[in-house]
Each structure stands twice: as C-alpha cells, then as structure tokens.
Amino acid sequence: SFFRFDSLVLETMATTPKSPVSPPSRGGGRLLQLSPELFLLMFEYLPFSTQWKLRGVCRRLGVHCPRILSSVDFSNSLVTGEVITVVSRTISNLTLLDVGYNPISSESLAALGPLLPKLQRFIIERNNHISDEGLSFACRHWPKLSTLKVDWCEKISNRSACEISENATALKILSMRCRHIGNPAMEALGLNCPELVDVDLGYNTATTDAGVRFLAQGCSKLTSLNLARLGITDVGLDILAVRCTRLQCIILDRCERVTSAGLEALAAGCAELSKVSLGYLTAVTDSTVEAFARSCPKLRSVNLHHCSVTDRAAVALSGYCPELQVVNIAYTRMTGTGVSGLVGCSGQLGLTELTVSYIGLTTDAFRSLSSFGATISSLWLEGCRDITDADVDSLASHLPSLTSVCLSWCDKLTDSSLRVLGLHSLRLKVLHISNVPAISDAGLVAVVSGCPRLVSLDLDKCILITDEGLRSLARQCPGLTFLNVDYCKLVTADGITAITQNCTRLSTLLAGHNEAITDRGVEAIGSYSVCLTSINLDSCHNISDVGVRALANRKTLTSIFLPHNSITDLGVQVLVAALPTLINLNIGSNPVSDEAACAIATFCPTLSTLHVGHTLMTNTGIEEIVQHCGFLTSLFFQGCKGITLTQAQVLEMTRRHRTLQ
Numbered sequence: 088s089f090f091r092f093d094s095l096v097l098e099t100m101a102t103t104p105k106s107p108v109s110p111p112s113r114g115g116g117r118l119l120q121l122s123p124e125l126f127l128l129m130f131e132y133l134p135f136s137t138q139w140k141l142r143g144v145c146r147r148l149g150v151h152c153p154r155i156l157s158s159v160d161f162s163n164s165l166v167t168g169e170v171i172t173v174v175s176r177t178i179s180n181l182t183l184l185d186v187g188y189n190p191i192s193s194e195s196l197a198a199l200g201p202l203l204p205k206l207q208r209f210i211i212e213r214n215n216h217i218s219d220e221g222l223s224f225a226c227r228h229w230p231k232l233s234t235l236k237v238d239w240c241e242k243i244s245n246r247s248a249c250e251i252s253e254n255a256t257a258l259k260i261l262s263m264r265c266r267h268i269g270n271p272a273m274e275a276l277g278l279n280c281p282e283l284v285d286v287d288l289g290y291n292t293a294t295t296d297a298g299v300r301f302l303a304q305g306c307s308k309l310t311s312l313n314l315a316r317l318g319i320t321d322v323g324l325d326i327l328a329v330r331c332t333r334l335q336c337i338i339l340d341r342c343e344r345v346t347s348a349g350l351e352a353l354a355a356g357c358a359e360l361s362k363v364s365l366g367y368l369t370a371v372t373d374s375t376v377e378a379f380a381r382s383c384p385k386l387r388s389v390n391l392h393h394c395s396v397t398d399r400a401a402v403a404l405s406g407y408c409p410e411l412q413v414v415n416i417a418y419t420r421m422t423g424t425g426v427s428g429l430v431g432c433s434g435q436l437g438l439t440e441l442t443v444s445y446i447g448l449t450t451d452a453f454r455s456l457s458s459f460g461a462t463i464s465s466l467w468l469e470g471c472r473d474i475t476d477a478d479v480d481s482l483a484s485h486l487p488s489l490t491s492v493c494l495s496w497c498d499k500l501t502d503s504s505l506r507v508l509g510l511h512s513l514r515l516k517v518l519h520i521s522n523v524p525a526i527s528d529a530g531l532v533a534v535v536s537g538c539p540r541l542v543s544l545d546l547d548k549c550i551l552i553t554d555e556g557l558r559s560l561a562r563q564c565p566g567l568t569f570l571n572v573d574y575c576k577l578v579t580a581d582g583i584t585a586i587t588q589n590c591t592r593l594s595t596l597l598a599g600h601n602e603a604i605t606d607r608g609v610e611a612i613g614s615y616s617v618c619l620t621s622i623n624l625d626s627c628h629n630i631s632d633v634g635v636r637a638l639a640n641r642k643t644l645t646s647i648f649l650p651h652n653s654i655t656d657l658g659v660q661v662l663v664a665a666l667p668t669l670i671n672l673n674i675g676s677n678p679v680s681d682e683a684a685c686a687i688a689t690f691c692p693t694l695s696t697l698h699v700g701h702t703l704m705t706n707t708g709i710e711e712i713v714q715h716c717g718f719l720t721s722l723f724f725q726g727c728k729g730i731t732l733t734q735a736q737v738l739e740m741t742r743r744h745r746t747l748q
Contacts, residue, residue, distance in 0.1 A: 162187030162210070168195025175202040185210040188645065190668050190693060193221030193242075200228035208234035213670065215240065215693045215718035219247035226251045234260040238287075241266070241718045248272035252279040262287035262313075269293030270301065277305025284308050289315035289338065299323035303330035311336040315364075318342075321349025328356025335359050340366040340390070347371065351378040358382055364390035366415070376400035380407035388413035392442070401425030405432035415442040417467065423449030430455040437462030444493070445470035453478045457485040465491040469519070472498060479504040483511040491517035495545065498523055502530030509537030516540050521547035521571065528556035535563040543569040547597070550575065554582035561589035571597040573623070580608030587615040594618050599625030599648070606634035613637030621646035625673075632658030639665035646671040650698065659683035663690040673698035675723070684708025688715035696721045705729035713740050719747050 121129075157180055161171060168191035175181060181203050187210070196217050206229045211217065217240055226232060226247075232255040237243055244267040252258070252275040259282050263272070268291045276283065283306040288294055294317050303309070309331045314323075315338050324345060327334065334357040339345065347370045354360070354375075360383040365371045371394040379386065380403040387410050391400070397420045404411060405428045414429060426443055430452075439462055448471050456463070463486050468474060474497045483489070489512045494500060500523050508515060515538040520526060526549045535541060541564040546552055552575045560567070567590040572578050575598075583604060587593065593616050598604055604627045612619065613634075619641050624630055625648055635658035638644065644666055654677040663669065669691050674683070680703040687694065688711040697712065700723050709724055709732070724730055732740075741747050 157181055158183035160185040160187075161189055162212075168192050168198075171195065172198055172202070175199050179203070180205050182206060183208040186214070187211070188213050188668075190214060190216055192216045193218045196221040197224040200225035204228060205231060207231050210234075210236040211238075211240065212236070213239045213695075215242060215695075218242045219244055219250075222247045223250040223254075227254045229255060231257060233257055236260075236262040236287075238262055238264040241720075243267065245269055245271040245275075249275040252276045256280060256282075258283055260285040264288070264290050266290065266292065270295060270298035273298030274301040277301040277303070279305075281305055282308065285311040287311075287313040288317065289313045292316060292318060294318075296320055296323040296326070300326050303327055307331065307333070309334060310359075311362075313338040314342060315340040316342065318344060320344045321346055321352070324349035324353045328353045332356060333359055336362040338362075338364040339368065340364055340392075342368065345370055347375045350375050354379040354382040359385060361385045361410075362388040362413075364388075365394060366390050366392035368394060371396060373397055373399040373403070377403040380404050384408060385410055387411060390415040391419055392416075393418045395420060398422055398425030398428070401429045405429050412438055413440040414438060415440075415467075416446065417442045417444035417469075419446065421446055423447060423452035426452045427455040430459050439463060439488075440465040442467035443471065444468065447471070448473060453481060457481045460486050462488060464488045464514075465517075467491075467493040468497060469493045470496045472496065475499050476501055476503040476507075480507045483507045487511065488514065490514050493517075493519040494523065495519050495521040495547075496523075498525075501525040502527055502533065505530030505534040509534040513537060514540065517543040519543075519545035521545045521549065524548070524550055527551035528553055528559070531556040532559045535560050539563050540566065542566055545569075545571040546575060547571045548574045551577070553577040554579055554585070557582035558585045561585040565589050566592055568592050568618075569595045572601075573597050573625075574600045576601050576603060579603040580605050580611070583608040584611035587611045591615065592618050595621045597623040599623050599627060601626075602628050605629045606631055606637070609634030610637040613640040616641060617643070619643055621671075623648040624652065625649070626651040628652060630654070632661070635659070635662050638662060642666065645669060648673040650675040650677065652677055654679065656680055656682040656686075660686040663687050667691060667693070669694055671696045675700040675702060675726075677702060679703060681705055681708035681711070684712050688712050691716060693718055695719060698723045699727065700724055701726035703727070703729060706732055710740075713743075713747065722747060 159174060159181060162185045166189050171186065171191060172195055179202065182205055184203065184206060191214065193216055209229070209232065219242065222237065222243060235251065235255065235258060243263070243265040248263060248268055249272060256279050258280045261283060264287060268288065273294060286302065286309060296319050299319055303326050307330055310333050312334060319342055337353070337357070337360060345368065350370065355378070363379055363386065371391065373396055376391065376396055377400070384407055386408040389404060389411065392415050401421055426446065426448060430438060438460065441463055444467050466486070466489060479500065484507065492508065492512070492515065494504065502525070505526065518534065518541060531552060544560070544567065552572065557578060570586060570593065578601060583598060588611065596612065596619065604624065609624070609630055612622065614637070620643050622638070622644065628651065630649070630652045632655055635654055638647065639662050645668060647669065650673050654674060656679050659674060659679055660683065663686050667690050670693060672691070672694060675698045684704050685708065687697070692715065694716045695718055697719060704724065704727050709730060712722065713719065
C-alpha cells in the first residue's frame with residue numbers, strides 16, 4: 088500500500104509544474120528521504136513517460152531518473168526514429184533499447200550507434216526498413232552487446248549477421264528469425280561468438296545441417312536452440328548430440344526431414360534437456376518419447392502437438408520425468424487413460440500447463456485432474472466434446488490456480504459452467520469458449536462478475552450473446568485486451584461502443600459476420616480504442632467509407648480485415664494514407680479498383696500480406712502493388728475478372744520480387 092500511495096504522488100509530481108514550495112510531508116517529503124536503492128526499485132514500476140517527466144521535478148529526481156532510464160522499452164508505443172534518437176542522445180547510459188514494431192529507418196538505426204556506447208541489449212521486430220548497412224554500422228559501436236533480437240526484418244541477410252559477429256563477440260543471446268539468414272551467418276557466429284548460450288533461428292529455411300555444424304563447433308556453451316521449420320536432418324541432430332551436451336531447450340517443430348533415429352540420438356547426447364518441442368513431427372513415436380524420458384530425467388516441458396503418440400508415451404513421461412510441469416498432447420492418439428496417468432503421477436512440482444485439445448477424456452481423467460491438478464494454471468480442453476457442466480464444476484472447484492482456460496467446441500456446456508468459473512476461478516485472465524451455442528448473457532455476466540482480471544475472451548459463434556452481456560463485460564473487465572465476437576449476430580453497435588469506451592487497453596477486436604455492426608460502431612472504435620492494433624470486420628455488410636474514415640484515426644493499427652463490405656476506392660485511399668505502417672490488409676470482395684491499388688502502392692511500403700480477391704482491380708493495379716510494396720510475402724487476387732496474368736507472368740513477378748512467396 089505504501090508503494091501504491093507514493094506511485095500516485097510521483098505521478099502527481101511529474102504532471103505538476105515546478106514550484107519552490109516543498110513537497111507535502113505525507114508523500115513527496117517522505118519519498119525524497121528514501122535511499123537510492125528504494126528510489127530505483129519504485130521508479131522501475133512507473134511508465135516510461137512518467138519517468139521521463141520526473142527528470143525535471145527537482146535535482147534529486149534528476150540524478151536518479153537517468154539511472155532508471157538505462158532501460159527504455161518502446162514496444163508498446165508508436166514513435167518515430169527521430170523520437171528514439173532524441174531519447175538516446177539525452178540518456179547516453181542506456182543498456183537496453185526495445186524498439187518493438189516501430190518503423191524506424193536504417194539511417195535512424197545507424198545514428199543510434201555512436202549515441203549508445205554502453206548498450207547491452209537491443210530488440211527490433213517486423214521492420215522492413217532497416218538494412219544490413221544500418222544494423223551493421225550500429226553494432227560496430229556496441230562492443231558490450233550481449234543480447235540481440237532482430238526478428239522478421241526482411242532486408243537483413245548473412246552480411247549483417249557476419250559483421251555483427253565480428254564486432255559483438257560478447258553476444259550471449261541471439262534471435263534472428265529472418266528468411267535470408269543461412270549457413271554463412273552460422274559459420275561467422277561459430278567462429279566469433281563462443282559465448283552464445285541462447286540462439287533462435289526459427290523459420291530461417293536457408294539454414295541446413297552445414298550451418299548447424301558451424302554453430303555447434305564454435306558455440307559449445309549453447310543451452311537453448313530454436314530450429315523450428317529448418318531443413319535439417321539427422322546429420323544436424325547428431326552433431327548437436329556430440330557438440331552441445333549442455334543443451335537445456337531444443338525446439339524442432341515442423342523439421343520434417345528428421346527421423347526417430349536422429350531424435351533418439353539427440354536425447355542420448357543431451358541429458359540436461361528440460362524443454363523439448365517436437366510439434367507436427369511425423370517421425371515422433373512412442374519410442375522417441377521413451378528415449379527422451381529415459382535420457383532426460385530433468386524434463387519440465389514437452390510439446391507433442393500433432394504427433395502420433397499413444398498412452399505408452401504418457402506412461403514413459405510420468406514414470407521417468409518427476410519434474411514435468413508443461414505438457415502439450417493436443418491432436419495426439421492419447422486417451423483419457425494416458426491423461427490420468429500424466430496428472431496422477433506428476434512429481435512434487437506438479438503440472439502447471441496442460442493442453443489436451445481434441446482428446447477423448449474419460450470420467451477417470453476428470454477425476455485425476457480434480458484430485459491431482461491443484462497446481463494447474465493453464466488448461467486447454469478445446470474440442471473435448473464429452474465434457475459436461477458437472478466436469479467443469481469439479482475442475483473449477485479443485486483447481487484454484489487457474490488463470491487460462493479453453494473450452495471451445497465443448498458443445499455440451501451451458502451457462503452453468505461459466506457460473507462455477509466465476510465462483511471459483513477468481514484469478515482467471517484468459518477464457519476461450521467459442522462455438523458453444525448454449526452460452527448466453529447470463530453465463531457471461533456471471534463469469535465476468537467473478538473474474539474481473541480477464542484480459543482475453545473468445546466468444547466466437549456464441550450466438551446468444553447480446554449487447555447486455557458486452558455491457559457487463561465492459562464494466563467488470565476494463566483491462567480487456569483481446570475480444571472475439573465473430574458471428575455473435577445479436578451484438579450491435581451499442582455493444583461495441585460500450586466495449587471501446589470502457590476497455591481502453593483493447594488491442595485486438597474480432598467482430599465479423601454481423602450485419603448489426605454499422606458505421607456508428609466503427610466510429611466508436613476509431614474514437615476510443617487507443618491501443619488497437621488488429622481489427623476484423625469481415626462481412627459486416629453495412630460498413631461503408633464513413634466507418635473506414637473513423638478507423639484511420641487509430642494510428643496504432645497494423646492489421647485490418649474488411650472483406651465483404653461496402654468500401655470504395657475513396658475509403659481505401661483515406662485509410663492507407665493515414666496508416667502507412669500497415670502490415671496486413673484484407674479488402675477483398677469490395678467494389679475497389681486500380682485507384683485503391685495505386686493508393687496502397689504509394690502509402691503502404693511495409694505491407695506484408697494483402698488480400699484483394701474478387702475486386703475490380705486489373706493487371707495494372709497488381710503490377711503497381713508488386714513494384715512498390717517491396718516487403719510483400721503474400722498477395723491474393725483470386726476472383727478478379729480484370730486480372731488476366733498468365734502463370735508465366737506470375738512466376739516472373741515472384742522471381743523479381745525479393746520477398747513475395
């Protein structure tokens with residue numbers, strides 16, 4: 088309570104003009120007598136904007152604030168490269184800078200280099216502006232850099248990775264999910280960065296076994312490695328088993344060329360593994376899981392999503408892995424018997440996260456969950472169609488730690504399940520209950536009354552939900568950030584308005600397939616949803632250019648889905664001119680033509696995915712888009728009668744475009 092009181096005092100001090108009068112003894116006076124350590128501890132909890140303002144309040148705050156501002160996080164803000172440069176110039180002792188998704192240019196990034204000689208951690212994501220030159224130049228001035236995260240930046244290639252490895256030899260944590268990173272980069276990292284312990288190369292399809300060999304030979308201290316979707320084979324896994332025996336985390340999701348033999352060799356060589364993710368690997372069998380369970384007794388997290396494993400794998404995990412806490416066995420061949428064994432034999436720590444989507448759970452399985460699942464905080468039961476209200480009642484009353492629950496496609500459930508969740512699961516933050524047709528306002532009111540901490544709610548196809556339920560949600564859960572009311576056709580503009588006015592942190596709204604949502608509801612979204620980044624209004628046929636103009640006010644938007652509406656060229660022109668940082672845009676099945684295409688080509692250079700199918704566009708419009716949107720990865724124009732491109736022309740267009748897939 089002391090911290091809360093004084094944090095309010097700090098906020099007041101930061102927004103009040105300087106005055107020669109001493110601060111009140113109940114707040115500021117006591118505050119200024121605190122030790123520097125307590126100052127730093129308290130200030131870390133304040134938002135960046137408040138910390139920045141506090142610098143000018145008095146001399147002591149001016150001394151302490153720069154020390155706190157050694158870490159600046161812009162990931163939840165919309166700022167320009169110029170703003171980031173000004174902050175960096177003012178606070179030269181920055182050690183952490185998180186740029187997030189902000190579209191800073193390569194020139195701005197290069198300018199940051201000399202300004203931040205003490206920088207140790209740098210993070211930037213989904214930026215199609217920065218190039219090898221800008222990133223390499225900046226990193227030359229950051230010799231103390233230990234953490235670098237550059238994900239989904241389409242212009243980054245092996246060249247910058249090689250130069251970074253030469254200048255930042257102290258790197259310990261590296262994440263470079265960029266499609267053009269391949270074996271040359273791995274060779275440079277292996278030669279120059281022997282201190283690497285955590286490397287994320289997921290989705291870098293250009294990296295093969297040779298790249299893994301280079302990395303493993305030079306970075307024997309690796310403890311965490313993400314190789315998801317890489318084209319590696321058993322050869323690469325054998326190398327890891329011999330060279331990287333300290334590995335504690337390995338992610339191999341969708342590495343389709345590996346076999347059970349390679350996986351078993353990896354398990355035998357890396358006995359310290361505590362996290363293994365093998366999602367969507369057809370090579371994973373019960374024998375594979377048994378090999379990991381026997382060789383790696385410290386396993387705490389296992390992902391077997393979409394693997395062909397049975398209850399035999401569950402027996403192995405429960406018998407050999409006493410520290411198991413996180414298990415994902417969705418879409419496997421396990422039965423309720425296997426789930427009962429996993430839960431009942433969990434060790435002293437107990438399971439904390441369990442995903443058993445689309446598995447036929449038995450009465451014994453629910454009895455085990457109720458008896459031994461007291462430590463479970465996340466429970467995913469999507470598609471378990473045999474679950475009843477009585478099962479949910481038993482689970483909710485015996486699992487007091489639940490914070491995340493998915494009951495989607497459990498179509499036997501009624502409002503009674505939501506009532507017991509509202510009564511017992513007071514810590515609930517995430518609730519997905521889509522495609523449960525019997526859920527109504529009564530159940531929604533009950534659960535939100537008991538669970539005011541909800542931040543994510545999925546009500547897709549809950550067809551009995553009305554504006555009354557959304558009003559109660561808006562009143563009880565002001566911290567909501569994600570809401571899905573697709574196909575809730577009894578929800579109108581009034582319900583959407585209530586949500587946007589009260590839930591000011593809302594970042595994702597899905598409200599498609601609803602003709603009752605009109606321009607008035609969209610205008611409310613444009614006026615109040617200051618944090619909105621993604622919106623889906625698919626097939627809301629009464630939305631026109633008026634509503635689209637309102638959306639243009641939300642500068643934070645990066646993903647917009649507006650197919651099957653009544654939007655014209657003018658609406659698209661206004662929208663894209665106001666939102667140049669759009670990443671995903673869907674305006675298919677609207678009466679838009681090449682004029683809209685030219686506007687998109689002119690104002691949306693960072694666009695990654697574009698849907699314009701079943702519109703009035705022609706070859707001219709598509710060629711303009713491809714020519715000027717240099718970072719497109721997906722372009723859909725099926726059903727456009729004016730487009731007569733041949734297969735050869737499309738292939739040539741793809742060949743000339745660097746990123747288009």
